[in-house]
Amino acid sequence: MSIASIIRGRRSIKNGYKPDAVPEKLILELLNDAVYAPNHGLREPWRFLFIPTEKKEEFIERMMPVYPADQQEKRRALFSEPAAFLIVIMKEDPRQKQWEEDFSATSALIQNFQLLAWEKGLGVVWKTNPHNLDPKAHKVLGVQPGEKIVGFLHLGFFDPDKTPQAAPRTPAEEKFTRFE
Structure with a gap:
């Protein structure tokens, strides 16, 4: 497949995951390619927290107190959909320029990961829910002061016939100008 066809063909898979476990070995394989994202000064500002399929229920139970009681069942249902999770965490540089470069690099890494996962038949959706910013969620997940959750990636294999x-998409020409 060409890079263009992978980019155009990739979809966010939000539900309909198969119950198959997501192997840690596969996640590491994908990440070891994804880390080739452009990043200024090779600061590599990211780190990863993997919640494997066999730990998902424990993870869900530990996350439930983060939410108000009236939202817990809805959250439980949403967290029960994927087979596994990958949380991408970024070290926050106090200097604005470096922070923006690091956020951009981490976002590029996540896109690389999504494209690589798609090639392997692993569905991903990149979530940026309010819990990404919640100190209670940070405590559960071991996110330290000076770190930011850039993406909560929901993972699972899926039926390609249900893509x-x-x-x-808006054609680039409609958003394109030339400096005169």
Whole structure:
């Protein structure tokens, strides 16, 4: 497959995951390629927290107190969909320019990961929910002061025959200008 066809063909898989375990070995294989994302000064500002399939229920139970009682069942249902999770955490540089470079690099790494996962038949959706910023969630997940959750990646294998249709994209020409 060409890079263009992988980019155009990749979809966010939000549900319909198979119950198959997501192997840690596969996640590490994908990450070892994804880390080749461009990153200024090779600061590599990221780290990863993997919640494997066999630890998912324990993870869900530990996350439930983060939410108000009236939201817990909805959250439990959402967390029960994927087979595993990968949380991408970034070290926050206090200097704005470096922070923006590091956030951009970490975002590029996540996109690399999604494309690589797609190639292997692993569905991913990149979530940026309010719990990413919640100090209670940070405590559960071991996120330290000076760190930011950039992405909560929901992972699972899926039936390729049930791949969502592509949403239309605006042609670049409609957003393109030339400096005169």
